Amino acid sequence: MAFLSGCDLAQVYRRAKADGYALIANNFAEPNVLLGILAAYEGAKSDLLLQVSMGAAKFAGGGKPLPGLRALVRYVQALAAEVRIGVFVNLDHVTPDHVGDFIRPALAEGLCASVMIDASALPFEENVAATKRVVELARPYGALVEGELGKIKGVEDEIASDEAFYTDPDEAAEYVERTGVDLLAISVGTQHGVSTGRDLTLRTDLARAIDARLREEGMERPLVLHGASGLSAEQVRALVAAGVCKVNKDTTYQYVYARAAADFFRANRAAILPPEGTTFDPITFEPSGRDWKPDKKLFDPREVGKVVQAAIRAVAAEMIDQVGSGGKSLYA
Ligand SMILES: [Zn+2]
Incomplete structure (x- = not known):
């Protein structure tokens, strides 16, 4: 199955929301993580959502984000053509100052099925305006747009927040109505970076309240959970049952990569x-x-690479089990 568009991704989310499962949004910046993830998803017959942050694109492009994104996406496209699952790319955490030099060309060149505009650091009205502009920009390309309301504590790429602000259900309904976003990232107590689920005040009840409020208004949306690395399987399952359809995972892969490589080099x-x-x-x-x-x-770097890929594959398979997307591919 080839690399797919936003319209196809919308169908996957509809099915996920109806059936009560979620997609992990898998961050990657280089081949070992990508290949490990792809093997896990093909094995599990789950559709695959990959995501590239601007920092990852910049890394892959030797400092130039757009060429880096093109290179990563072409790699994904070539491999996606060989597997019988749907493969999608989301642009993760793009701030309003990079709409013109990153989101716009990525949409025009068909490099993504969806994009996340992160204007959550701005006051509500400005967040609405910035998000709405991206929704209007993305519509003609059929790409989905994810917006964020509330603040997620921690550091993600070049975005840092010292404090968490929980998303308010009424504000969420107003935000979705005024912006027309397809997916809503909410803040329910998770943190970007290394934090264990035991240390968080996780508000599953709040996710449920936001989901209920949106349904009441006839604006049901897949909810998105950022900062989800570190949560227990039970916490993830509870959040998926509360309406979360996209669970971002970046830090887990970063640690598993480093650990597998460190163990390999120490042993050898x-x-x-x-x-x-x-x-x-x-x-x-x-x-x-x-x-x-x-x-x-x-x-030979391929030796440590194979070890890293196997470790990534194993942890990716475990997370597919947590969100229940295995065996659900619309394209298998
Ligand atoms: Zn995030």
Whole structure:
């Protein structure tokens, strides 16, 4: 199945909302995470939502976000053509100052099925105005727009917030009505970054109240949970039952990547690092001191890459189970 559009993604969310499951929105910035995730989703027959933050695009583009996004998306497109699941890309956390240089060209070039405009740091009226402009911009391309109301504590990419502000259900209804957003990111106590679910005052009741309020007004929307790394399976399931349809995961993959690589290099230290008192020239391959050679079978970056991919695949599969999207692909 090829890389798909916003109209197709809207169908996936409709089915998810009706059947009570959610999609994990999987952040990635490089191939090992992408390949691990893709393998997990293909294996589980779940549709796959990938997301790219501007920081990730900038990383992939050697400092240039738009070329980086193009490169990542083309990689995804080529692989998506080989699997029987729907594959979608969302632009994660784009601030209003990058509508012109990032969102607009990404939409025009068909690089995403949806985009998140994050104007949540602005006062309510300005958030409404900035979000509405992106909704109008995205409509002709059939792309979905996610807006955010309330503030999520922590640091995400280049956006930082010291305090959490819970989303108010009445404000949520007004915001959805006035902006026309397709998805609503709410703040119910989760945090961006490393925080464990035990330390949070998680307001599942508030998610339920927002969902109920939107339904009452005939404006039911998939709710989005940011800062979801660190939550227990029970917490995720409770939030999905309360109307959350998109659960963002970035930090979990970052840690699993680093941990798998750290364990691999620690276990294979002697095959890569010369013994104490010996140096090894990477160009001439001349050792000084003792005769020593590294082991190419272990230092080839594909070796650690395979280990990272397997670890990412395993954790991605576990999170598919938490949100219940396995076996639900509309395209399998
Ligand atoms: Zn976020």
